[in-house]
Amino acid sequence: xxxxxxxxxxxxxxxxxxxxxxxxxxxxxxxxxxxxxxxxxxxxxxxxxxxxxxxxxxxxxxxxxxxxxxxxxxxxxxxxxxxxxxxxxxxxxxxxxxxxxxxxxxxxxxxxxxxxxxxxxxxxxxxxxxxxxxxxxxxxxxxxxxxxxxxxxxxxxxxxxxxxxxxxxxxxxxxxxxxxxxxxxxxxxxxxxxxxxxxxxxxxxxxxxxxxxxxxxxxxxxxxxxxxxxxxxxxxxxxxxxxxxxxxxxxxxxxxxxxxxxxxxxxxxxxxxxxxxxxxxxxxxxxxxxxxxxxxxxxxxxxxxxxxxxxxxxxxxxxxxxxxxxxxxxxxxxxxxxxxxx
Numbered sequence: 044x045x046x047x048x049x050x051x052x053x054x055x056x057x058x059x060x061x062x063x064x065x066x067x068x069x070x071x072x073x074x075x076x077x078x079x080x081x082x083x084x085x086x087x088x089x090x091x092x093x094x095x096x097x098x099x100x101x102x103x104x105x106x107x108x109x110x111x112x113x114x115x116x117x118x119x120x121x122x123x124x125x126x127x128x129x130x131x132x133x134x135x136x137x138x139x140x141x142x143x144x145x146x147x148x149x150x151x152x153x154x155x156x157x158x159x160x161x162x163x164x165x166x167x168x169x170x171x172x173x174x175x176x177x178x179x180x181x182x183x184x185x186x187x188x189x190x191x192x193x194x195x196x197x198x199x200x201x202x203x204x205x206x207x208x209x210x211x212x213x214x215x216x217x218x219x220x221x222x223x224x225x226x227x228x229x230x231x232x233x234x235x236x237x238x239x240x241x242x243x244x245x246x247x248x249x250x251x252x253x254x255x256x257x258x259x260x261x262x263x264x265x266x267x268x269x270x271x272x273x274x275x276x277x278x279x280x281x282x283x284x285x286x287x288x289x290x291x292x293x294x295x296x297x298x299x300x301x302x303x304x305x306x307x308x309x310x311x312x313x314x315x316x317x318x319x320x321x322x323x324x325x326x327x328x329x330x331x332x333x334x335x336x337x338x339x340x341x342x343x344x345x346x347x348x349x350x351x352x353x354x355x356x357x358x359x360x361x362x363x364x365x366x367x368x369x370x371x372x373x374x375x376x377x378x379x380x381x382x383x384x385x
Contacts, residue, residue, distance in 0.1 A: 044070045044096075046313060046337045046344060048103060048292060052325035054080050056091050059327060064095035067334045070319050070348055071101035074159065076113045077325070082156050089158030101355060103161040103209070106150050109180055119153055122146055123378070125166060128193050129184035131378065136192070142377035143193050144200035145370055151204025152365035160355055162201055163209045163255060165194035167244035168217035177222040187240050191247035198251055205362035207355050210248055212257035212294060213287065214270060214280050215241030223258040223300035227269060231262040242285055249287045252354045256281075256293050256317060258300035268315075269300060272308065277316035290347040291316065295323040296333060305329055309336040318344035 047069035051060050054077070064072075072092045079085055089102045106112050109124025123146070132139035147164070154162060169190050170182035183193040198208035218241065219228035232241075245254070256271040270276040271293045281287050293312045301308045309320045309332075318340070322333045340348050 044068055044340045044345075044348060045334065046070065046319045046340050047334060048073055048101075048319055048321045049330055049333075050075060050323045050325040051078060051088075051092070052327075054078055054084055055088060056095075060325075061091070061095055063327065063330065063334075064092065067330075068096050068339075069100070069334075070340060071103060071161070073103040073321065073323055074113060075105075075323065075325075076115065079113055079157075081118060082153075085157035085159070099352075099355075101161045101207070101351065102159045103163060104154065104159050105163045106154060106159075107164055107166060107181060108146070108150070111181060114153060114157070120149065122150060124180040125183045125193070126170075126180035127378070129182075129189060132184065132189055132193065138377055140192060140196040142374060143196040144203075145374045145377060147197045147200025148204050148365060149367070149370050149374060151201050151206040151362075152367060152370070155205050155362075160205065160359065161207045161209060161253070163211055164201065165197040165208060165210055165248070166212070167191070167194045167210050167248065168212055168215055169240050169244065171217045173220075174218050175221050175228070177219060177224070178217050182217060187243035188247075191244040194244055194248055198248065202358045203362065204365060205359040207253065207351065207358065208251055209253040209255055209292070210245060210251050211255035212259075213245050213254045213291075214257065214261075214276065214285060215245070216257040216259055217241060219257075219259055223294070224298050227258065227260060227300040227302070229260045229262060234263045237261065237263070238284065242280065245281075245287065246285045249285055249289075251287075251289060252351050253290045253292060254281070254287055255321070256291065256312075258294050258298055268311075271296075271301070271317065272311040272315050274315045282316065288347070290318050290344075290351050292319045293317045293321050296320050297322055297324055297326075297329060305332045306336040309333045313337065318347050
């Protein structure tokens with residue numbers, strides 16, 4: 044297995060993509076809206092991807108709800124943004140946690156029907172006034188303990204349905220003043236405040252199997268490098284202070300926040316302490332450059348990857364079939380004003 048998670052260009056694999064994945068053997072794959080037309084089509088695609096590497100490779104997706112969901116109506120349910128659950132928490136914390144858990148269970152049911160077994164959730168960024176809206180209502184709340192509690196419920200709901208969670212964007216993207224898809228955010232907040240607020244939800248959920256980095260510079264930690272490519276942030280903050288010892292994946296290495304050539308950014312991310320590098324857009328030339336800088340998994344990174352595979356095998360073995368209508372009814376009752384569309 045190579046230290047990569049890769050995308051593909053469309054709803055089915057081309058001959059060139061198939062051969063590239065056979066030769067490259069990435070740890071896993073990620074799907075976007077361009078890859079998703081129907082449940083049956085996605086299931087066939089995930090089977091083809093896994094056939095290329097000869098094993099049950101993880102297949103990831105960003106299915107958050109609200110603005111960020113790759114499976115969209117009318118084929119799939121329109122799940123709400125995370126902020127709805129934060130508002131519900133202010134009225135009734137127990138009901139909010141139950142609603143998050145049921146919503147995540149519904150998401151997991153849709154994903155497993157498609158052959159997808161990893162969701163890039165929970166988003167544990169703490170929302171901040173004055174920050175760019177790239178996070179916005181994707182965050183549960185402005186308070187770290189609420190984010191942690193609802194994030195835990197979300198992770199549990201996914202796992203109950205046989206889908207592994209990925210917490211993001213470690214160590215915190217909530218203060219970013221620009222969208223890291225297009226530019227590099229710089230945060231100048233003092234470390235003590237970062238520790239108390241931004242890092243806290245990740246520390247509370249440090250036992251989760253996977254985490255995704257933030258393409259953000261934290262001036263008081265490393266003024267010259269984004270977290271994804273910073274040995275200081277990964278070593279001293281993510282691994283030591285937060286205490287996360289699961290599989291650390293980069294955010295999309297092709298995002299404009301990172302200005303170096305893709306092979307250089309890939310090498311820097313892995314050298315800094317990421318276990319795997321994520322590349323999303325399915326561009327073959329870019330994937331070849333990234334793959335050229337990504338070694339086969341070994342050492343601690345391999346152990347963490349194997350831990351993820353073991354976790355997936357266990358939760359899929361223990362998952363019980365979802366009774367969809369019962370879950371929908373429960374969700375509507377718990378959330379009151381929100382009604383899911385199908």
